[in-house]
Amino acid sequence: MTDRPKTPTLDRVNLPVDLKALSDRELRHVADELRAETISAVSVTGGHLGAGLGVVELTVALHAVFDTPRDKIIWDVGHQCYPHKILTGRRDRIRTLRTEGGLAGFTKRSESPYDPFGAGHSSTSISAALGFAAARDLTGEGGDAIAVIGDGSMSAGMAFEAMNNAGHLKKRLIVILNDNEMSIAPPVGALSSYLSRLYAGAPFQDFKAAAKGALGFLPEPFQEGARRAKEMLKSITVGGTLFEELGFSYVGPIDGHDLEQLLAILRTVKARATGPVLIHAITKKGKGYAPAEEARDRGHATSKFNVLTGEQTKAPSNAPSYTKVFAQSLVKEAERDERIVAVTAAMPDGTGLNLFAERFPNRCFDVGIAEQHAVTFSAGMAAGGLRPFCALYSTFLQRGYDQIVHDVAIQRLPVRFAIDRAGLVGADGATHAGAFDVAFLANLPGFVVMAAADEAELVHMVATAVAHDEGPIAFRFPRGDGVGVEMPAKGVPLEIGKGRIVREGSRVAILSFGTRLSEVMMAAEALTARGIAPTVADARFAKPLDRELILRLARDHEALITIEEGAIGGFGSHVAQLLAEEGVFDGGIKFRSMVLPDTFIDQASPEKMYQVAGMSAAEIEAKVLQTLGVALVGKRA
Numbered sequence: 001m002t003d004r005p006k007t008p009t010l011d012r013v014n015l016p017v018d019l020k021a022l023s024d025r026e027l028r029h030v031a032d033e034l035r036a037e038t039i040s041a042v043s044v045t046g047g048h049l050g051a052g053l054g055v056v057e058l059t060v061a062l063h064a065v066f067d068t069p070r071d072k073i074i075w076d077v078g079h080q081c082y083p084h085k086i087l088t089g090r091r092d093r094i095r096t097l098r099t100e101g102g103l104a105g106f107t108k109r110s111e112s113p114y115d116p117f118g119a120g121h122s123s124t125s126i127s128a129a130l131g132f133a134a135a136r137d138l139t140g141e142g143g144d145a146i147a148v149i150g151d152g153s154m155s156a157g158m159a160f161e162a163m164n165n166a167g168h169l170k171k172r173l174i175v176i177l178n179d180n181e182m183s184i185a186p187p188v189g190a191l192s193s194y195l196s197r198l199y200a201g202a203p204f205q206d207f208k209a210a211a212k213g214a215l216g217f218l219p220e221p222f223q224e225g226a227r228r229a230k231e232m233l234k235s236i237t238v239g240g241t242l243f244e245e246l247g248f249s250y251v252g253p254i255d256g257h258d259l260e261q262l263l264a265i266l267r268t269v270k271a272r273a274t275g276p277v278l279i280h281a282i283t284k285k286g287k288g289y290a291p292a293e294e295a296r297d298r299g300h301a302t303s304k305f306n307v308l309t310g311e312q313t314k315a316p317s318n319a320p321s322y323t324k325v326f327a328q329s330l331v332k333e334a335e336r337d338e339r340i341v342a343v344t345a346a347m348p349d350g351t352g353l354n355l356f357a358e359r360f361p362n363r364c365f366d367v368g369i370a371e372q373h374a375v376t377f378s379a380g381m382a383a384g385g386l387r388p389f390c391a392l393y394s395t396f397l398q399r400g401y402d403q404i405v406h407d408v409a410i411q412r413l414p415v416r417f418a419i420d421r422a423g424l425v426g427a428d429g430a431t432h433a434g435a436f437d438v439a440f441l442a443n444l445p446g447f448v449v450m451a452a453a454d455e456a457e458l459v460h461m462v463a464t465a466v467a468h469d470e471g472p473i474a475f476r477f478p479r480g481d482g483v484g485v486e487m488p489a490k491g492v493p494l495e496i497g498k499g500r501i502v503r504e505g506s507r508v509a510i511l512s513f514g515t516r517l518s519e520v521m522m523a524a525e526a527l528t529a530r531g532i533a534p535t536v537a538d539a540r541f542a543k544p545l546d547r548e549l550i551l552r553l554a555r556d557h558e559a560l561i562t563i564e565e566g567a568i569g570g571f572g573s574h575v576a577q578l579l580a581e582e583g584v585f586d587g588g589i590k591f592r593s594m595v596l597p598d599t600f601i602d603q604a605s606p607e608k609m610y611q612v613a614g615m616s617a618a619e620i621e622a623k624v625l626q627t628l629g630v631a632l633v634g635k636r637a
């Protein structure tokens with residue numbers, strides 16, 4: 001680690017209004033110092049580094065030109081907002097980013113009036129900004145609405161839905177397309193190639209290229225250059241830019257690190273814009289920090305690191321990550337079954353499908369940030385005879401719900417959903433928690449829903465999914481490393497709808513769904529030491545339920561407690577429904593269901609988040625004692 005950087009000019013800025021007192025030359029110093037401060041802060045906390053470094057000049061220019069918070073800057077995803085947080089009164093807490101009680105890693109309305117709209121998921125900024133513009137016009141409140149969206153996020157359907165609407169409404173709206181030719185991985189798709197073509201072969205000039213609609217905004221000195229640039233643009237695009245066709249005035253491409261030019265353009269746009277304007281800024285992800293610029297992911301996300309060397313601190317581990325176990329198992333299965341294909345929505349590394357792509361480049365599809373499409377594309381491939389594994393994070397799968405119902409479930413298509421980041425994920429906080437998938441999948445007729453209790457179980461669940469041709473099937477697993485169990489040489493398909501007893505006991509049965517099992521086992525040890533030896537079972541399936549197992553546990557025990565890493569309405573609710581239907585409650589069973597609380601939990605370590613949720617070993621032990629009416633005396637698990 002290094003000392004904090006010297007930041008004499010930045011030290012004069014507590015709020016954006018302080019930027020107004022600085023000359024353009026001094027703003028350049030602010031930008032340089034802001035970059036150094038961002039690097040220094042992330043070296044201490046870890047987090048999203050590359051995206052923020054790429055928008056340092058944009059952040060300074062936007063806050064220097066516009067009147068925030070009256071003018072609303074809406075950062076898409078929000079992972080690039082650390083420099084913005086530093087300039088908007090949060091510098092004193094910037095080294096608490098993504099930690100318990102600290103600043104969130106994304107924009108968050110409750111944190112600051114300078115965060116007019118919260119984010120975490122991508123491609124929402126243009127819709128939200130257009131909403132602000134509509135509210136402004138109807139309320140007469142005034143103020144500008146500015147969306148800053150990356151090239152990766154721009155490829156999502158939602159961004160186009162918003163532009164379609166904005167072009168129709170013709171409201172004054174500013175969209176800044178921050179094009180760094182990167183998503184988390186290199187961007188994919190035709191839009192990405194199109195954006196590259198927009199500036200390929202056109203070196204930046206004073207004002208590089210401006211299409212027709214933008215000309216009117218430009219001050220005199222720019223106009224001739226712009227006219228020339230427009231000609232140049234015409235020669236590399238057909239019929240004007242896509243954005244113009246959608247009703248936007250297109251300004252660009254411009255060098256997004258050229259502060260002088262950014263200031264000039266933003267001032268002009270601020271003074272003259274009447275309808276929707278899109279400014280196409282070319283930037284570099286990781287700009288100004290060599291280890292980030294040179295990294296494969298351009299420093300997208302880092303753990304803590306040494307500023308001088310860029311070396312990151314790696315947490316030691318005795319077990320492979322669930323993600324890797326999934327990916328390696330899938331590769332093995334795909335070697336035997338050539339119908340298996342895999343789909344990721346812009347997360348090849350995060351889902352482990354980079355391994356699959358290396359082995360089967362033609363059978364792996366990165367569709368970009370397009371979860372809805374990923375689901376229906378998978379459904380189409382399933383209908384066409386393939387066996388797709390659609391690998392998405394639980395939180396992003398939420399985007400594709402109608403597609404899951406309408407395109408997959410109703411048609412009973414054999415799409416296999418590999419749901420990563422199930423449960424609480426830690427530093428990314430509430431926006432990224434995988435809380436709802438069991439609730440929204442297990443209520444769908446014909447869907448099979450599994451949760452792996454450990455990494456060996458995950459191997460078997462991949463095999464189960466491969467073997468299940470009758471309809472859709474999903475299996476969920478958490479972020480991070482497994483528990484270190486012995487790994488099977490080969491996955492063996494599980495019997496659909498059958499759980500397993502992990503230890504036999506009496507009085508109370510704890511029925512676990514997913515990776516809380518290890519905490520349950522710790523609680524069981526502690527309870528045994530107290531003279532209450534519980535039965536522990538691993539449900540494996542939330543749909544179909546193992547009715548026989550559940551009814552037997554209910555019959556043979558005084559109390560039955562379910563536990564899962566998911567929200568109300570999931571596994572426990574289905575068990576309660578079964579017990580109610582079968583009249584088990586009439587006989588007086590003590591039933592409890594341990595689920596995530598009905599609240600959004602802020603970022604902390606996953607362990608701490610589960611403690612907050614009341615689901616760690618000590619709370620499980622306490623729940624058992626309370627349910628049995630036994631006083632809690634002495635040491636807990």
Ligand SMILES: Cc1ncc(C[n+]2csc(CCOP(=O)(O)OP(=O)(O)O)c2C)c(N)n1
Nearest residue numbers: 051120121122150151152153182183184346
């Ligand atoms: C709906 C959704 N899917 C996936 C992600 C994961 N994700 C976060 S940032 C990112 C890449 C965004 O690329 P871009 O918009 O170009 O921003 P950059 O990081 O390049 O600045 C992805 C895929 C997300 N946040 N939201």
Ligand SMILES: CC(=O)[C@@H](O)[C@H](O)COP(=O)(O)O
Nearest residue numbers: 077079120301350421428479
């Ligand atoms: C901003 C975003 O959505 C991703 O970068 C996310 O933070 C990745 O999470 P993992 O670190 O769990 O892959």
Ligand SMILES: [Mg+2]
Nearest residue numbers: 150151152182
């Ligand atoms: Mg990008």
